[in-house]
Amino acid sequence: GQSLEQPSEVTAVEGAIVQINCTYQTSGFYGLSWYQQHDGGAPTFLSYNALDGLEETGRFSSFLSRSDSYGYLLLQELQMKDSASYFCAAMTGGFKTIFGAGTRLFVKA
Amino acid sequence: DGGITQSPKYLFRKEGQNVTLSCEQNLNHDAMYWYRQDPGQGLRLIYYSQIVNDFQKGDIAEGYSVSREKKESFPLTVTSAQKNPTAFYLCASSTGQGKNEQFFGPGTRLTVL
Numbered sequence: 369g370q371s372l373e374q375p376s377e378v379t380a381v382e383g384a385i386v387q388i389n390c391t392y393q394t395s396g397f398y399g400l401s402w403y404q405q406h407d408g409g410a411p412t413f414l415s416y417n418a419l420d421g422l423e424e425t426g427r428f429s430s431f432l433s434r435s436d437s438y439g440y441l442l443l444q445e446l447q448m449k450d451s452a453s454y455f456c457a458a459m460t461g462g463f464k465t466i467f468g469a470g471t472r473l474f475v476k477a
Numbered sequence: 478d479g480g481i482t483q484s485p486k487y488l489f490r491k492e493g494q495n496v497t498l499s500c501e502q503n504l505n506h507d508a509m510y511w512y513r514q515d516p517g518q519g520l521r522l523i524y525y526s527q528i529v530n531d532f533q534k535g536d537i538a539e540g541y542s543v544s545r546e547k548k549e550s551f552p553l554t555v556t557s558a559q560k561n562p563t564a565f566y567l568c569a570s571s572t573g574q575g576k577n578e579q580f581f582g583p584g585t586r587l588t589v590l
Contacts, residue, residue: 372519399576399577401576401577401578401579403579409583410567410581410582410583410584411520411567411579411581412581413578413579413580416576416577416578418576455519455520457520459577462527462533463508463510463525463527463571463573463577464522464525464533464535465510465522465577465579466522466536467512467519467520467521467522468519469518469519470517470518470519
């Protein structure tokens with residue numbers, strides 16, 4: 369079957385750096401996206417990697433290694449408002465996207 | 478303002494009844510999606526549509542039906558055949574190009590009584 373694995377929870381302190389890992393197993397793969405979702409809200413897009421390497425968008429960076437079927441989201445200078453769930457999502461072809469179960473990030477003061 | 482809307486925000490249904498969730502977008506996106514999210518879970522794909530009058534089953538299509546008669550609209554019907562329909566339902570749209578960034582609506586929380 370197709371699946372994406374990510375840790376269920378991560379805790380970090382304000383101002384720190386945190387990395388959320390994602391490994392995927394899919395029958396087709398075109399790219400890996402990351403979404404943020406606050407409690408009760410809708411997911412919002414953060415970043416996308418189609419090729420190996422690092423993509424940087426402000427305090428957020430995302431990395432992909434296609435040979436390892438692995439990616440991560442890096443959040444720097446953590447703020448309290450970053451407390452949310454983070455989902456990795458794989459584009460598997462034909463517009464279809466499969467989401468991981470999500471990583472809940474707790475940022476402590 | 479361009480965006481994607483879902484209605485209603487909260488919906489209660491008696492067991493055995495069909496119910497239709499609305500999803501409308503004015504972003505001129507070709508692709509639209511329906512996801513189900515259960516507490517503490519990820520998003521599971523129910524149906525998706527790449528173009529008007531065409532749609533495909535996702536991973537958990539049983540007990541659901543959709544239509545795509547207009548580019549702007551992608552309603553989801555939760556039928557009585559869906560055994561555990563209580564969940565948070567999210568609609569999304571995208572251009573279907575490049576990074577295929579999906580824009581999500583605010584969601585509908587369905588509770589079956």
